[in-house]
Amino acid sequence: MDISHTHSDNKTASASHCPLCDSQQIEPLSNRNREGTPLRTVICLDCGLVWSDPFPHDPRAFYENEYRLAYKSSYQPKAKHVYRAGQVALTRHQKIKPLIRSPQTLLDVGVGGGEFAYLMKALGHAVSGIEPNLGYANYAKTQYDLNLQIGFLQDAQFADNSFDVITIWHVLEHTEDPLQVLSKLGSWLKPQGTLVVEVPNIEAVCQSPKSTFHDAHLFNFNLASLSKMAERAGLSTQQHLLSADGGNLTVFFNKADSAITASDWHLPGNAEMIKQIVLNHTPFRHYSSLAPYLRFARRVFRNIGEFKATRTSKDNKSLLDTLYSQILKSV
Numbered sequence: 001m002d003i004s005h006t007h008s009d010n011k012t013a014s015a016s017h018c019p020l021c022d023s024q025q026i027e028p029l030s031n032r033n034r035e036g037t038p039l040r041t042v043i044c045l046d047c048g049l050v051w052s053d054p055f056p057h058d059p060r061a062f063y064e065n066e067y068r069l070a071y072k073s074s075y076q077p078k079a080k081h082v083y084r085a086g087q088v089a090l091t092r093h094q095k096i097k098p099l100i101r102s103p104q105t106l107l108d109v110g111v112g113g114g115e116f117a118y119l120m121k122a123l124g125h126a127v128s129g130i131e132p133n134l135g136y137a138n139y140a141k142t143q144y145d146l147n148l149q150i151g152f153l154q155d156a157q158f159a160d161n162s163f164d165v166i167t168i169w170h171v172l173e174h175t176e177d178p179l180q181v182l183s184k185l186g187s188w189l190k191p192q193g194t195l196v197v198e199v200p201n202i203e204a205v206c207q208s209p210k211s212t213f214h215d216a217h218l219f220n221f222n223l224a225s226l227s228k229m230a231e232r233a234g235l236s237t238q239q240h241l242l243s244a245d246g247g248n249l250t251v252f253f254n255k256a257d258s259a260i261t262a263s264d265w266h267l268p269g270n271a272e273m274i275k276q277i278v279l280n281h282t283p284f285r286h287y288s289s290l291a292p293y294l295r296f297a298r299r300v301f302r303n304i305g306e307f308k309a310t311r312t313s314k315d316n317k318s319l320l321d322t323l324y325s326q327i328l329k330s331v
């Protein structure tokens with residue numbers, strides 16, 4: 001299959017109108033990615049949605065290439081990465097704990113190495129997952145006996161009203177049509193179900209200003225723009241969480257009771273606020289603040305913790321079993 005032809009339409013998906021509010025009032029916000037190479041990032045002046053225009057790569061072909069690479073060599077993550085992902089899985093569980101007091105049907109979109117899905121399964125939930133990377137998906141299936149669909153979320157098949165909870169952690173910003181993705185996830189939710197979306201927060205200033213824009217992140221959201229897009233997809237915002245450093249935004253959505261109609265999807269003032277934050281986040285201000293030094297110290301402690309924990313474990317699964325043992329005992 002010639003991917004370059006099959007996917008040629010996707011590259012032009014980033015049109016000159018805003019994918020959230022349809023406005024044509026768009027202006028450049030940045031012209032460099034975190035590696036310092038050209039990446040044109042624009043902002044819609046009517047709603048504040050930020051995206052790469054044009055897309056720096058054909059999204060599906062990009063992940064399909066990764067997928068092919070993974071197919072050639074069987075994927076085996078290093079113990080320290082499994083340990084790190086296991087810790088992230090525990091914090092994700094903490095975030096959704098109020099939703100899952102009793103056993104639930106749960107879909108995790110983009111399971112990666114399977115650490116979060118495995119934790120949720122071990123806690124007694126009926127877990128399904130989607131993962132486009134064949135290497136990761138096969139690894140997660142074999143190690144943790146997970147029920148996975150291998151492929152892109154856009155092609156995945158589930159019946160309407162299937163899940164109590166759907167989680168999509170750091171995936172939406174990579175997709176070429178996040179409005180369509182949100183609407184698809186909404187259709188798979190049960191009427192009283194909850195969709196949990198976590199994305200990097202465009203208002204964050206914890207990272208180096210040079211690292212704000214990334215080729216892999218086609219879209220950048222704040223709470224207002226993500227909520228508005230979800231609303232257009234037939235969802236309503238229940239609540240949100242912000243990580244301690246402000247870098248990650250987690251939003252909980254339900255199905256809207258009735259279709260929301262709006263005369264427009266604009267968000268007055270949002271673009272101006274985001275522009276202020278992004279343009280004021282200069283290297284001088286960043287390195288004059290405590291943030292980069294705290295970040296460095298946290299990394300050092302993390303590496304020491306990882307070294308200690310991974311030194312004694314016999315394999316990746318038993319590493320997670322040890323890490324999860326406290327929480328599994330408490331249920």
Ligand SMILES: [Zn+2]
Binds near residue numbers: 046
């Ligand atoms: Zn817009």
